[in-house]
Structure formats: structure tokens, C-alpha cells
Amino acid sequence: MLKKYWSIVLFTVGMFFLAALVNILLEIVSGVAHIPEVYGSYIQYIIIMILYVYINRKWVHQEIHFKSKVPWKEQIPGLIFIVGDIIYLFSTNSDFEMYVTGIGYSIGSAVTEEYFIRGIVLIALLHLAKDKGVWGTLLAIFISSVLFGAMHIITMLANQLGWGEIITAFSMGMVYAALYIATGTILWPMFIHLVQDLVVYLLPHSNFTMPTIWYFVVCLSITLIILIPYFRREDNQVFYS
Template sequence: MLNQKIKDNWKWILIPIILLVELLIDDYVMPHVYKFVFHLFSFNPVEHFYTYLNIYKIVSIIVICLLNYWIIKQKIFFKPSETKVGWLVFLVVCFTIVMVTIEHKNFFIALDVGAIAALPEEIMFRGIILAFVLKLMTRKSTSQWRVIFSLVISALIFGGFHYINLSSQSFSFTSLQVVNAAALGMILGAVYIKSGTIIVPMALHFIYDFLVTLVKGMSATNYTSVQSMQWVGLSVYVVIYSAVALSIINYKPSDNKILPKLKNL
């Protein structure tokens, strides 16, 4: 595999490689396959947008897993190191929120959007990229600044990757989304580092998108202009998200469950 053939000092190049290849396959190769198959079965993706979106995301998960196997070979940790009451309570709260909103008019689309956003993105950006960056950064030292730097790098990559939405959104709105995603990525990465299981950031990511879609619904495109006050509001969120993320990983750093797992690989 590619990871085994590249010397340690050059393994950083695997991150842009997997991102670029995933982007090329998902957004340039697969659309031609979809076009052929959809034409064969007289399927109109415009009329059945959400069905198409689900197909796209399912294929994305398969592509991400295969690319990880061929290029990076990063183990994704699902099993918790130990049972923590706090994480279990959080998962129960997420489940409760879903159940009490079941009669909302946007429930099923929110449920779908939450799932198809959380699964591929958490596998890619926390399960693979964050863990791989952490492994590279903490080979010689597990000092806290290396953990924080790894978290920031993965969050920026996660945020920047949202520029792929430019095909259906304005640049200003997409940029707003990119910054928000990067800030959210800090928290998602922090809970993966602390919990040692991808299930927790998946649940957090799911409930975030679920609630946003539940309240606002979902549109296929967004070309609205961004007001200056929206940037001010976002700046406040960035500060809060970043502070929360740093508090999570700096609270009892020896209890960051992901690091021992990476060491044992």
C-alpha cells in the first residue's frame, strides 16, 4: 500500500493525495457513471434530488473507505476505550431529541441530512485525517501543543473542503459555511480525541445538522448574499467553539483516549 512505501518524513503528502483523489472520483468520475445509469433507468436526479443525494453520499462512504485502505490505511476507532457515563448520557440525549421531534414536518429530511452528513464526513475528517495527523505529529512527542496543532490542521482541512459547495452556492455564503465548519470541526475533533471513539463525534455532527435542518429545512442551492452582521455573529461562534474544543482536550490531557490507541498501531 502507498502508506507503507513512503518514508515517514514524506507521509504528509498522503493527506492532499486522498483528498484530491476522493474529490476527483466523487465529483468528476462518478457523475459520468450516474448519468449513464440514470439514463438507463430513466431516473431524473432533479426530480428525485434527495434520492440522488443519498446515492451520492453512500458512494462517497465506499470511496473514502477504499481510498483509506489503499492510500493511508488509518484505523478508525469505533469501540470506546472504556464506558464513560458522560458520553452515554450525551448519546441518550441525542436519541431523545430525535424521538421528541418525530412529528415535526421536517423530521424525515432532517434525519436523512443528519445521517448523510455525519457518516462520510466523520469517517473522512476525524476517523482518517485527524487520526493520521495526530499519528504523524505525536511520533516523537505527545506534548499538548502537538495535539492542539493537529486539531487545528484537521479542522481547517474540514472547513476548506466545503468549498466544493461553490457549484450550488455563492462564494460569500460558502465562505461563511467554510469558517463555521472549521470551527465546528474543532469541537468534533476534540470529542474524538477525548472519547477515543468515532461514534461520539458522529452523534454530535448528526444532531447538529439534524437540528439545523429541522428548523430551516433544506434547499438545493443558496445564492443569497452574506450580511456583515452575519460575519460578526460567526466570529463569536468561532471564538466559543474554539474555546470549548481547547477546554475539552486540555482538561486532563492524559485522559485523551485517542493517543494511546494511535501509539499501539
């Protein structure tokens, strides 16, 4: 199904509007039924995840990799970043209740977005670009990250945020993609995505902020560092082949 670049873009846009429709309908139902916001959020992500899994199994047939086949030594740069991100999370000085609430809000977006963008879209792009070597991999990461950033336009508009929201999403999209490629398992991108969303939720309690442009530069640097072992493979083997 996803054999051309344009078909991947159209598929992503279609799924984006499907998720937005689910969100709108659930907001209407939640308002009528007086469902608490947090429960409505859980229901929304469960429905979206069911739709993603069903559509993937029914039409796309993209294997989602949960168990890594990549040697541990090649995952070291990615794992170092993961540890650093966890340390940063706990620098927010928030109480336990806020962490629990934040996880509740963050886990849905982390699982659904990673399953769709990295699990389906990124791998489809990598298959198309696999004959282009390093530049093909970087192209796949770039396109998937642009699509990931575009998915956050509604969030930007709904919360009256600036374009920095899109740039931030694009920047982290590169890191999530690199983690999936370097580790061979979708679980690490899901986990780090959860951590990052939790950091955003707890941001008012954080001791550290960074200008958007530097955030992009840091994420780009992290992406390239994580991918170093992947690019140095002599046998050119990839887990998604």
C-alpha cells in the same frame, strides 16, 4: 502511505475531487433517469462511503475506532456537550416530518465525512505529531479542521453562501476532532455531526442564531474543555497508538 504532512494534504485533496466527481456524475444520471433528489443523495453517499472504505483498506490501512477504550470519567466534558447539542436541536420547533427528512439528508454527510476526515486524516496527523505533546495534538486538530472547512467550498459556491460557511465548518471540525480524541470512538463525532447538519437543515425554524465570530469562539472553547481530561493524562496513553 500517509507518513508526511504534504502526503496527507494531497490525499485529502484527491479524495475531495473524487467525491466531487461522484456527485457530478450522479447529478447527470439522476437528471436523465429522473431520480428524486433525496434518493440521489442516498446513492451518492453510499458510493462515496464504499470508495472511502475500499481505499482505506486497500492502501491507507488506518484503523477506525468504534469501541471506546477511554474511561467514562474522561469523556464527561464531551458527553455534556453532546447532551446540550441534542437539547438545542429540539429547540427548533419543527414538526416530526421535517426531522425525519432532515435526518435522511444529514446522515450521509455525517458518516462519510467523519470516517474520512476524523477517522483517517486526523489520526494520520496525530501519529505525525505525537512527539510534540499538547501542541502536536492542537496542530493535528487545526490542520484537519482546515481541510474539513476546505471541503465545504463547493457547498458555499453552489448555494451562494458567504465565507462564514467555511469558518463554521472549520469551527465544528475542531469540536468533532476533540470528541474523537477525548472519547476514543468515531461514533460520537458522527452522531454530533448528524445533529449539527440537522440543525442547519431546520435552522429557519430555530429560535436562536449566532454571529460567525462568536460561533468560532464558542467552538474553540468547547474544543479545549472537551480535551482537558485528555491533556491531563499522566501516562500519555492515546487510543490510536
